Amino acid sequence: MELHAVADLPEIRPGDDIAELVADRATLEAGDVLTVASTIVSKAEDRAVDLEEFPVSGRAAEIADRLEGITGDEKDPRFAQAVLSESTELLIDAPFLLTETRFGHICVNAGIDRSNVPDNDILLLPKRPTKSAERIRAGLEERGIEDVAVVVTDTCGRPFRHGQRGVALGWAGMPASRDWRGEEDRDGHELGVTVQSVIDELAAAANLVTGEGDGGTPAVVVRDWDFGDHGGSDELFRSVEDDLIRQALREWRFEG
Amino acid sequence: MELHAVADLPEIRPGDDIAELVADRATLEAGDVLTVASTIVSKAEDRAVDLEEFPVSGRAAEIADRLEGITGDEKDPRFAQAVLSESTELLIDAPFLLTETRFGHICVNAGIDRSNVPDNDILLLPKRPTKSAERIRAGLEERGIEDVAVVVTDTCGRPFRHGQRGVALGWAGMPASRDWRGEEDRDGHELGVTVQSVIDELAAAANLVTGEGDGGTPAVVVRDWDFGDHGGSDELFRSVEDDLIRQALREWRFEG
Ligand SMILES: Nc1nc2c(ncn2[C@@H]2O[C@H](COP(=O)(O)OP(=O)(O)O)[C@@H](O)[C@H]2O)c(=O)[nH]1
Ligand SMILES: Nc1nc2c(ncn2[C@@H]2O[C@H](COP(=O)(O)OP(=O)(O)O)[C@@H](O)[C@H]2O)c(=O)[nH]1
Ligand SMILES: [Mn+2]
Ligand SMILES: [Mn+2]
Ligand SMILES: [Mn+2]
Ligand SMILES: [Mn+2]
Numbered sequence: 442m443e444l445h446a447v448a449d450l451p452e453i454r455p456g457d458d459i460a461e462l463v464a465d466r467a468t469l470e471a472g473d474v475l476t477v478a479s480t481i482v483s484k485a486e487d488r489a490v491d492l493e494e495f496p497v498s499g500r501a502a503e504i505a506d507r508l509e510g511i512t513g514d515e516k517d518p519r520f521a522q523a524v525l526s527e528s529t530e531l532l533i534d535a536p537f538l539l540t541e542t543r544f545g546h547i548c549v550n551a552g553i554d555r556s557n558v559p560d561n562d563i564l565l566l567p568k569r570p571t572k573s574a575e576r577i578r579a580g581l582e583e584r585g586i587e588d589v590a591v592v593v594t595d596t597c598g599r600p601f602r603h604g605q606r607g608v609a610l611g612w613a614g615m616p617a618s619r620d621w622r623g624e625e626d627r628d629g630h631e632l633g634v635t636v637q638s639v640i641d642e643l644a645a646a647a648n649l650v651t652g653e654g655d656g657g658t659p660a661v662v663v664r665d666w667d668f669g670d671h672g673g674s675d676e677l678f679r680s681v682e683d684d685l686i687r688q689a690l691r692e693w694r695f696e697g
Numbered sequence: 698m699e700l701h702a703v704a705d706l707p708e709i710r711p712g713d714d715i716a717e718l719v720a721d722r723a724t725l726e727a728g729d730v731l732t733v734a735s736t737i738v739s740k741a742e743d744r745a746v747d748l749e750e751f752p753v754s755g756r757a758a759e760i761a762d763r764l765e766g767i768t769g770d771e772k773d774p775r776f777a778q779a780v781l782s783e784s785t786e787l788l789i790d791a792p793f794l795l796t797e798t799r800f801g802h803i804c805v806n807a808g809i810d811r812s813n814v815p816d817n818d819i820l821l822l823p824k825r826p827t828k829s830a831e832r833i834r835a836g837l838e839e840r841g842i843e844d845v846a847v848v849v850t851d852t853c854g855r856p857f858r859h860g861q862r863g864v865a866l867g868w869a870g871m872p873a874s875r876d877w878r879g880e881e882d883r884d885g886h887e888l889g890v891t892v893q894s895v896i897d898e899l900a901a902a903a904n905l906v907t908g909e910g911d912g913g914t915p916a917v918v919v920r921d922w923d924f925g926d927h928g929g930s931d932e933l934f935r936s937v938e939d940d941l942i943r944q945a946l947r948e949w950r951f952e953g
Pocket of ligand 2: 627634705706707708709734735736737740810812813850851852907908909910911912913914915916
């Protein structure tokens with residue numbers, strides 16, 4: 442398996458065609474996976490916005506106020522409002538905001554970035570990252586590039602472990618996971634691990650190459666990796682019934 | 698960046714020298730990262746055991762009994778005892794066991810595997826995976842192979858997202874994370890993402906190559922990836938104070 446960053450991508454502007462920009466700079470082959478950082482997908486989809494676009498609700502003012510009291514840092518209630526507007530559920534409201542975005546992803550601040558946004562205050566995540574991945578894949582196909590899977594990625598934190606790592610937000614042209622159910626181990630026994638989230642593993646692998654800074658390398662071509670002869674699943678985000686941690690969080694409140 | 702599985706590794710037995718087995722089969726270069734699945738580290742460290750080695754405590758009997766009632770599947774109380782014996786804290790006791798292992802890793806069933814264990818009932822995780830990584834790295838150095846980092850990996854699940862993915866349990870020869878604090882984005886602003894868990898990303902990348910089944914490919918060489926000129930951190934597992942999810946779980950109980 443090989444990973445190479447796509448070189449020389451420009452600063453991405455609203456309306457830019459990512460498929461075209463990548464196709465002009467990289468040789469893609471059937472079976473490759475193209476990972477694309479959500480940052481540039483958002484820029485292309487005009488998701489860089491200013492805070493003044495978020496008139497503050499009472500709830501957002503209250504949240505920002507409490508966070509300011511707890512952290513001692515100034516908190517803009519318009520930012521809290523942007524997070525609420527992007528979310529369907531607020532899982533933790535202090536000492537930071539953990540929410541479920543409208544497309545089902547759980548992360549801090551609804552994944553809103555303040556880095557790598559040149560002309561606006563903030564960058565929202567793509568509205569429907571799987572749709573974005575499908576569009577990029579279709580754009581490649583229009584240019585005669587067939588059978589390339591696309592994964593839209595972000596970097597985010599997680600419970601239990603320090604630090605952040607690359608994760609998948611959207612995908613097209615391959616299932617989200619390898620389903621190993623019914624397959625056997627080296628001794629002919631049934632496997633313990635059943636569902637391998639390969640798009641998250643691809644996103645994590647790509648993140649080693651893209652980095653988090655000024656590298657200018659948001660797109661990565663993965664070659665010579667094969668999904669293989671397995672069942673597939675397209676479920677990535679857990680539902681509440683299926684997630685004890687979410688259930689526990691619903692009954693809990695930070696008392697700091 | 699390139700990843701290649703080490704070919705032709707045999708079935709690993711207690712006392713086997715993983716450094717030697719890998720060095721005989723792969724050409725390692727300075728700057729490479731070698732990932733090794735915990736399964737074979739455990740086998741080499743004699744961590745394949747039988748359930749009869751776990752005399753059942755009252756607590757284990759109670760846990761197994763409740764799980765049996767909830768899930769409708771037969772539960773061996775000796776397995777519950779093995780999980781307790783490997784753990785320092787029980788975070789969830791139903792409808793499955795989520796614990797913190799003695800070395801700080803949080804996962805279901807203390808990471809105990811029933812797949813890929815030929816002659817015993819179960820396989821415990823290595824006792825101190827970072828010590829294991831250091832030993833393998835020292836073994837490579839004894840054979841004149843210098844400057845190869847080693848990451849001991851496992852596959853496990855996570856909150857919020859379906860499926861399992863590769864994670865790091867232990868590491869040697871490199872920091873666990875890249876610390877981006879103080880570095881700048883493309884516009885000279887401070888970065889949002891601060892700590893990138895590169896060993897977890899390496900473990901996830903390698904897992905795409907090792908797979909979960911009968912592939913027989915537990916070791917992967919990562920070439921042409923560079924930690925780069927960043928600060929580093931060796932904290933991987935969050936402490937309770939630093940983990941709201943753990944705090945929430947302490948106050949919660951499954952009522953199913
Ligand atoms: N060429 C180019 N690179 C960008 C642009 N915006 C961000 N990047 C790069 O994309 C990579 C990922 O950036 P990051 O902010 O971590 O994106 P995220 O993980 O999707 O939130 C880094 O190498 C950035 O330097 C852009 O508009 N053009
Ligand atoms: N050569 C060899 N491969 C093994 C052995 N045990 C497991 N494997 C392989 O190692 C890889 C990872 O196995 P898995 O059970 O998922 O390990 P884990 O992720 O560390 O729990 C798979 O390709 C297995 O077939 C062994 O003793 N020898
Ligand atoms: Mn981001
Ligand atoms: Mn990033
Ligand atoms: Mn395992
Ligand atoms: Mn595995």
